[in-house]
Amino acid sequence: MRDEDRPLLQALGDAVRGGGMRMHVHYRRARRDRRFRDGLVRLVGARTVLIRDVFAPVSLGVLLVWFLVAESLKWHETQVYLAGQPMTLGTLIFLGLLLTMVVVARTEVRKAQGKPLAEVVTSDPALFEDLWRAGALAIMSTGDKPQICQSPRGDWRQFVRHHAVQY
Numbered sequence: 001m002r003d004e005d006r007p008l009l010q011a012l013g014d015a016v017r018g019g020g021m022r023m024h025v026h027y028r029r030a031r032r033d034r035r036f037r038d039g040l041v042r043l044v045g046a047r048t049v050l051i052r053d054v055f056a057p058v059s060l061g062v063l064l065v066w067f068l069v070a071e072s073l074k075w076h077e078t079q080v081y082l083a084g085q086p087m088t089l090g091t092l093i094f095l096g097l098l099l100t101m102v103v104v105a106r107t108e109v110r111k112a113q114g115k116p117l118a119e120v121v122t123s124d125p126a127l128f129e130d131l132w133r134a135g136a137l138a139i140m141s142t143g144d145k146p147q148i149c150q151s152p153r154g155d156w157r158q159f160v161r162h163h164a165v166q167y
Contacts, residue, residue, distance in 0.1 A: 006125055008160045012139065013122035015164035016115065022140045025117040027052070029136035035127045039120035044111045051104065052112040059101050066097055132156060 015021040030036045031053065041049050070076055075090035082092065121128050121137065131137050132151040139149045139156060141163040149159035 005129075005157065008157055008164075009122055009125050009128055011164045012156075012160045013119065015160075016118045016122065020142060021164050022142060023118040023121065024138040024140070025121055025131070026136040026138075027113075027117070029134055030117070030121070030131055033127065033130060033134070035124060036120060036131065039123060039127070040112060040116065043116050043120055048108050048111045051108040055105060055109055062097065062101075063094075066094065070094075 012021065012023070016023050037049065070090040070093065075093060076088050078089040079086045080089055080092065081087070121131060128137075135150075135152050137151040137156075139154075139159055141147045141159075147159075147163070148154075149156055
């Protein structure tokens with residue numbers, strides 16, 4: 001990274017924090033870089049990063065196991081009444097599992113999205129450059145005519161000079 005890039009990266013970080021720009025971090029590409037993962041752990045905690053990394057596959061696995069257990073125990077045939085309406089026991093358990101997963105996603109996974117990702121990326125110039133080359137970043141301007149600069153094709157330096165200098 002060039003010396004003149006540091007103020008641009010600082011301006012980008014300030015613009016993202018101030019709401020003048022947004023940054024999208026392609027999490028699956030970015031997490032391949034150990035520096036990104038370590039920075040995110042320092043910012044939001046290891047538990048949140050672990051849950052963020054394994055949430056989707058574990059959730060699908062839990063639902064698959066639930067389906068197999070429910071079929072073997074015939075929970076889809078067992079009727080129960082909820083608020084006077086007949087429902088199957090399998091449906092009620094499924095809704096409970098789904099609600100639990102949504103609550104976990106909202107409380108834990110959300111901590112490792114959006115601005116925290118942008119903060120980690122803009123805090124280390126070498127990491128930013130590597131993630132830009134890897135195609136893991138996109139920068140968006142806000143305002144009347146939003147524009148986007150995607151990595152690795154776009155020129156992030158020119159984009160930040162044009163859209164984020166006032167922040």
